[in-house]
Amino acid sequence: MSRLQPRSFSSSVPSRANELLSEFHHHLGSGTLWPELARQLFDQMLRQPVPVSVRALNGLFAALARAPPSTACTNAPALVIDLFNRMAQAGRRQVTAPTIYTYSILIECCHRACRPDLGLAFFGRLLQTGITTDVITYSSLLKCLCDMKRTEEALGVLLHRMPNDLPNVISYSVILKSFCDSGRSHLALDLLRMMAEKGSDHSPSVVSYSVVIDGFFKEGEISKACDLFHEMMQQGVVPDVVMYTSIINALCKARAMDKAEVVLRSMVHNGVQLA
């Protein structure tokens, strides 16, 4: 027998924890992952002497975070929160240690499961661990604050609490959307102006403009929306298919068919970037 054989044999045999992980994914994919089954498989996974890699664990959580509601599992993001708590309660037993990715997925799940309060609590716990935060985790935190109608506070976090240079155009768009969703598109416009002044990484993107333009339309501020659209193009930001769809739809609803036709023709004439 080759001396290499035992080694290659052992590395080719999946650990019991990995087998359970595969089973988990299988049930998720075939729509048979009832929460009780998920908890059983996960608890069994935690009891294995060889834990799964943190990357595999994050992959599992990320898949659950994205899972649409099904008969078996109506709220997969809530299940992620549950499973994370079980892992945390496993105490000193050797289990997979969470990383910034784990926390990022977890806090996003709090937002999706309509438990923004838990998102804030988990973020506090993340800070205590000493793990370095990143801009993506902050985006989910900002969403949780906005869910709780604390948009101004979220803006304060973005402007004053986030480490220097961490905020980017996506962080801002979370706040822009929240102002618009609460009927305060004028505040979103102020913020958009601030972004433009800051420049570089913070310069408004087609998404930033799209959020505020759509906000104005939804508030019935047709001319403000159109003005901003023209201003955007003067700035050299190119509209994409999402923005055209939003504008044409809004103009039609506002019975401004002539304007809608102008926008449609310019879209056809100039070509359109797919989002």
Next chain:
DNA sequence: TTAGGGTTAG
């Protein structure tokens, strides 16, 4: 491996 915008039919 973790994040932002729109619409659609029947």
